Amino acid sequence: MARIDLIDLAHSYGGNDAPEETFALKPVTMTWRQGGAYALLGPSGCGKTTLLNVISGIITPSRGKIQFDGQDITPLSTQKRNIAQVFQFPVIYDTMTVGQNLAFPLKNRGVPKAEIDKRVAEIGRLLDLEPYLNRKATRLTADAKQKISLGRGLVRSDVAAVLFDEPLTVIDPELKWQLRSKLKALHRELDLTMIYVTHDQTEALTFADTVVVMHDGRVVQSGTPAELFDKPAHTFVGYFIGSPGMNILPAEVKGREARIDGHIIALNRAYDNLPANAKIEIGVRPEFVEVVAPTPGLLTARIERIDDLGRIRFARARLGDAKLAARAPAGFTSSDGTAGLKFDPAHVHVYADSLLVEGAA
Amino acid sequence: MDKTVNQKAWFLVLPVFLVVAFSAVLPLMTVVNYSMQDTFGNNQFFWNGVGWFKELLDPSTDLGGRFLASLGRNLFFSLVILAIEVPLGIVVALSMPRQGWTVAACLVTLALPLLIPWNVVGTIWQIFGRPDIGLLGYTLNAMGIDYNYVSNAVDAWVTVIVMDVWHWTSLVALLCYAGLKSIPEAYYQAAQIDGASRWAVFKAIQLPKMNRVLLIAVLLRFMDSFMIYTEPFVVTGGGPGNSTTFVSIELVKIALGQFDLGKAAALSLVYNLIILIVCWIFYTVMTNAGSERKPQEGAA
Numbered sequence: 146m147a148r149i150d151l152i153d154l155a156h157s158y159g160g161n162d163a164p165e166e167t168f169a170l171k172p173v174t175m176t177w178r179q180g181g182a183y184a185l186l187g188p189s190g191c192g193k194t195t196l197l198n199v200i201s202g203i204i205t206p207s208r209g210k211i212q213f214d215g216q217d218i219t220p221l222s223t224q225k226r227n228i229a230q231v232f233q234f235p236v237i238y239d240t241m242t243v244g245q246n247l248a249f250p251l252k253n254r255g256v257p258k259a260e261i262d263k264r265v266a267e268i269g270r271l272l273d274l275e276p277y278l279n280r281k282a283t284r285l286t287a288d289a290k291q292k293i294s295l296g297r298g299l300v301r302s303d304v305a306a307v308l309f310d311e312p313l314t315v316i317d318p319e320l321k322w323q324l325r326s327k328l329k330a331l332h333r334e335l336d337l338t339m340i341y342v343t344h345d346q347t348e349a350l351t352f353a354d355t356v357v358v359m360h361d362g363r364v365v366q367s368g369t370p371a372e373l374f375d376k377p378a379h380t381f382v383g384y385f386i387g388s389p390g391m392n393i394l395p396a397e398v399k400g401r402e403a404r405i406d407g408h409i410i411a412l413n414r415a416y417d418n419l420p421a422n423a424k425i426e427i428g429v430r431p432e433f434v435e436v437v438a439p440t441p442g443l444l445t446a447r448i449e450r451i452d453d454l455g456r457i458r459f460a461r462a463r464l465g466d467a468k469l470a471a472r473a474p475a476g477f478t479s480s481d482g483t484a485g486l487k488f489d490p491a492h493v494h495v496y497a498d499s500l501l502v503e504g505a506a
Numbered sequence: 507m508d509k510t511v512n513q514k515a516w517f518l519v520l521p522v523f524l525v526v527a528f529s530a531v532l533p534l535m536t537v538v539n540y541s542m543q544d545t546f547g548n549n550q551f552f553w554n555g556v557g558w559f560k561e562l563l564d565p566s567t568d569l570g571g572r573f574l575a576s577l578g579r580n581l582f583f584s585l586v587i588l589a590i591e592v593p594l595g596i597v598v599a600l601s602m603p604r605q606g607w608t609v610a611a612c613l614v615t616l617a618l619p620l621l622i623p624w625n626v627v628g629t630i631w632q633i634f635g636r637p638d639i640g641l642l643g644y645t646l647n648a649m650g651i652d653y654n655y656v657s658n659a660v661d662a663w664v665t666v667i668v669m670d671v672w673h674w675t676s677l678v679a680l681l682c683y684a685g686l687k688s689i690p691e692a693y694y695q696a697a698q699i700d701g702a703s704r705w706a707v708f709k710a711i712q713l714p715k716m717n718r719v720l721l722i723a724v725l726l727r728f729m730d731s732f733m734i735y736t737e738p739f740v741v742t743g744g745g746p747g748n749s750t751t752f753v754s755i756e757l758v759k760i761a762l763g764q765f766d767l768g769k770a771a772a773l774s775l776v777y778n779l780i781i782l783i784v785c786w787i788f789y790t791v792m793t794n795a796g797s798e799r800k801p802q803e804g805a806a
Contacts, residue, residue: 203695223698236696238710249710250700297700 147213147227147305147338149177149200154209156195161207169195171362172209177306177340177355179214182332184353185342188385192362193342197308200340202226213305229298230308234315235290237282244269244278247296254301268296271331288320292327299335306338313348325352346386358382374430375492380499383428389459389470392434396427398495403427406465408444411490414504423497431470433492436460436477436484443485446471460484540771547765558772569760569769575748576756577780583752584731587670591727592720594671595678600712602683613683616676628740631669635741655742659749662742666750669737674730678723685719686712721792725785732781753777 156170157163165171170192177183185193198204200211202223210219218226238246244265251261269275272292277285282293291312298307309328313321329352332339343349349356350370357367358381365379366372377383383391396403396410400417403410410427419425439445446462451473458473462484471486495502541558543551564570602612619627635655637643646653655665689711697707735754738744744751744759751759757777761770 201695201699203698223695224701228699230696230699232692232696234690234692236690236692239714240710249702249706253701253703253706294696297696 148179148215149306149338150210150212150215151175151177151200152210152212154196154199154206154211156199156204156206156208168362170199170206173364174209175357175364175367177338179338180336181338181355182329182353183338183340184349184356185340185359186344186346186349186356186385187359188344191359193344193359194310195362196359197230197310197340197342200306201228201230201308227301227303227305228308229295229301229304229306230310231291231294231298231312233311235287235294237285237290237293239281239283241282242279243274243282243285243293246282246293247274247278247300250297250301264300264302268300271299271334272296272327287315288317288324291316291324295328299331299337304337306340309339309341309343311343312341313343313345321348328352346388350386358385360385376494376501377428378501380426380428380496383430383494387430389431391428391430392467392469392471393426393428393496394464394467394469396425398425398427403493403495405444408442410444410488410493412493412495412504413490414506416495416502416504419495419502420497424499426496426499428494428496429488429492431459432457432472433489434469434471435487435489436462436471436473436479437487438479438485439481439483440485443487445483446486448479448482448484451477462486537771537774540767541775542768544768554768558768559776561769562772562776569773572748572756572760573753573773573776576751576753579750580732580734580752583667583670583734584728586667587674587731588724588727590667590671591675591678592724594675595723596682596716596720598675598679599682599686600708602679604687613680616679618676619673620676622673624736625740627669627673628737631665631672631737632741635665657746659746662746662750665741666738669741670731670734673737674727678727681719681723682716685716689715717792721789724792725788728788729781729785732784 151173153172153174154170155165155168155172157168159167173196185196187193195204199206202218202221202225206219210217212218213226238249241249247265247268248261251264256264265278266275269278272295274289274292274296277289282290285293295307295312298304313324316324325348328339328341331337341349341352343352350373354369355367356370356373358365358373358379360379360381366377366382368376368378373382373386377386377391380391380393384393394405396405398404398412398416398419401412401415403412405427436446436448437443444464446464446469449461449463452459452461458475458477459470460473460477462469462471464486469486477484495504542554542556544554544557545551558569561567561569562573565574598616603609622630634640635643635653637647637654643653643655652658653661655661693711693715694707697711702710733754734752735758738750738752739755739758742750744755753773754777757770757773760766760773
């Protein structure tokens with residue numbers, strides 16, 4: 146059980162002298178509180194697994210420090226770091242029974258037998274593995290094997306954090322949901338710090354209370370699922386989270402107005418101090434743009450198709466070269482393939498060089 | 507769906523039947539035929555029934571004595587080289603590098619002995635071990651160790667065993683290396699996190715993951731060493747005395763030296779049968795070892 150502090154942590158597979166642009170993990174400083182459920186979310190190759198392996202000690206970072214409860218553990222080996230890790234593919238020891246698998250980490254640490262038996266029974270009960278404790282682990286299904294991997298981590302009472310590296314990749318879809326709820330329940334019951342790496346936003350948003358979004362080796366935003374949705378700090382977050390992702394449109398912004406093709410879109414806040422020479426864009430989630438019949442004064446888009454998702458319909462449209470998704474209200478049809486766009490000013494954000502700009506009230 | 511019936515297709519299989527008949531079935535049946543008969547040359551044969559087989563299994567007869575003695579030697583030889591080559595091969599595989607240019611260098615170096623023809627291996631060691639001009643023999647004798655594989659049975663055995671270990675340990679090592687390479691990195695990482703010692707990693711991960719290739723290695727090495735002929739024949743010629751006369755050497759002596767076709771045929775049939783049975787036992791035992799339980803339902 147521990148608070149985890151990352152202090153100016155960075156890693157480069159090419160060594161410390163490589164230019165920072167090539168770092169697999171660019172310098173990051175953040176604190177993960179004890180008992181939190183965190184998700185590291187990002188596409189393949191964004192550095193999330195590198196960060197996880199740095200925390201677990203499989204990789205020694207080329208720069209910076211990691212602290213568990215204020216104690217620097219950067220030089221410590223994986224064995225000495227009291228962490229548990231569940232890998233993408235289940236790792237089980239073939240020749241052992243489920244019970245022996247669970248006992249393995251304790252046996253390696255020379256825990257007395259009576260204590261081992263007690264812990265194994267307890268974890269077996271917690272993970273619903275009781276009926277299988279005396280069976281060989283090889284023949285079990287993938288999800289049971291993943292539970293064993295998890296159990297091997299939980300069996301140590303002193304475990305500081307549990308790390309998950311895309312643990313549901315090989316699990317059948319209907320069991321995924323079950324296992325994920327199991328993880329949530331365990332998190333509530335055991336008060337453990339859990340860090341969950343995934344590229345699946347549904348997994349991240351349902352599992353974690355804080356989602357850390359990574360892009361190109363950098364942590365671009367860390368926040369609750371609602372924050373990520375309402376106020377993406379980076380255009381990447383806006384685009385990556387949500388389905389469909391946020392619309393990002395190049396615009397000229399001045400004061401409380403954004404201008405696209407000479408049409409004015411009202412903004413809720415004033416943006417007078419935008420950096421010069423920066424690439425200015427506005428971002429708005431499809432949920433907050435509505436297509437209406439073409440009206441003078443409104444921005445006009447060409448409708449390409451309308452996706453019916455059941456509870457909501459999204460129009461896929463084109464605005465010049467830019468693609469755009471917008472909510473299509475019930476009964477909306479377009480006679481000539483064009484439509485007007487109505488923006489909700491409260492949810493239009495302004496980005497300079499991909500970073501969110503806070504306007505003045 | 508209806509199957510197409512076309513009897514002409516048999517003609518396509520006919521060549522295979524012919525080849526197999528001429529290369530395997532007919533020679534084998536000839537051997538079976540010989541094993542029931544006795545000959546005094548001139549292509550004259552006399553029916554002997556199971557006489558040769560009875561003699562073969564009776565140590566008090568000349569044929570039985572020679573056969574059982576050479577069989578004993580051969581089994582002992584196979585046992586010794588398996589006991590050396592399998593652990594040694596595992597150790598070599600474990601100490602091989604996992605990446606970088608050294609991998610290729612190691613693989614090529616290890617493969618070299620495997621590429622040398624049997625009789626050349628025999629000749630190499632025959633000369634290598636000679637006390638007068640051989641580097642090994644000369645050095646040992648210069649160091650004060652009385653070593654002469656031509657006159658001393660123990661020296662002859664040591665030479666033949668060391669030669670086989672030199673020739674074939676690479677095979678076991680390469681097979682084990684392939685087995686080790688197929689273990690995903692996550693297993694080692696998980697073991698690290700679980701605090702496993704080097705020995706525990708070997709026992710819990712590496713050995714179980716290698717057991718399939720080890721089965722193949724043991725089978726191959728057993729069959730090969732049980733049929734060994736060329737190398738000891740070149741080095742010791744079965745001597746001194748009969749001390750390194752293995753079954754195949756005995757067989758050749760009877761068949762081609764004495765031209766006792768009946769005895770040799772009976773011997774070769776029994777020899778063949780032993781190899782089949784031992785291999786079957788090995789295979790059954792080792793495949794069952796990993797799966798003594800029936801497949802089970804997984805935990806939900």
